[in-house]
Amino acid sequence: MAKETNKVRSLKEVRDAIAKGLADITTEDLVVSHLDFGEHAEGYRWELHRGEVPFWVDLMRFQGQLDLLVAYSIMFVVPEKWDESKKTELYRFLLSLNDFSQSWDTKFFLKGTAVVLCASRAGDEITKESSRFLVDSFSRFAQILSQKVSENYGELTKLTVKTEDGNSVETGQN
Structure with missing residues (x-):
């Protein structure tokens, strides 16, 4: 008897495994x-912290079957005083870091004045173990890539952090 392999797990099942x-x-x-x-x-969203830095994990289901798990964090804030050429230089540098992280779908991108790190995993392999591995790997990449950015752009040291009273503030990274 052939084993049924195309069964789509319920979104609640996937959510519980990730939790x-x-x-x-x-x-x-x-x-x-x-x-x-x-x-x-x-989908669903969890907010976590690595040290003081917040990051989010989103589970999204599209068309009732394709799941996407994404971890992301605002890593740096680009100073308002930067001109377009400096932002373009940073963008090119981030693209080179994206090449560095090819083994995972881990990418830096700019959103407004924020430099965001994002890692994702799609498909049937979203399990308790893979979600734990995604977040752990994301956290390690965040440390490595953050260090590489800081070495080249020391002025990008502001992070948005959550204080004990729940407010968000910008602080130095070092």
């Missing part, structure tokens, strides 16, 4: 939010 994986690597109380992207996509 267990994240609970294994943090002592924080995990808060999960439901995300509604409209008619064709839905």
Whole structure:
């Protein structure tokens, strides 16, 4: 008898597996939010911290079957005084770092004045173990890539962090 291999796990099943994986690597109380992207996509979001730096893990399901797990964090804030040529230089440098991280779908990108690090995993391999591995690998890449950016752009030292009273502030990274 042929084994059924095309069964799509329920979104709740995937969410619960990820929650267990994240609970294994943090002592924080995990808060999960439901995300509604409209008619064709839905998902969940967890907010975590590595030290003081917040990052988010999103689970998204598209068209009722394709799952995407994404971890991302705002790594740096580009100073307002930078002109377009300096931003272009930074963008080219980030592209070279993206090549450095080819083994994972880990990328830097610019969103407004923020430099964001993002790692993702798609498909059926989203399990407790793979979610834990994604976040652990993301965290390690964040440290390595952050160091490389700081070596070349020391002025990019501001991070958005969450204080004990829940407010967000910018602080020095070093």
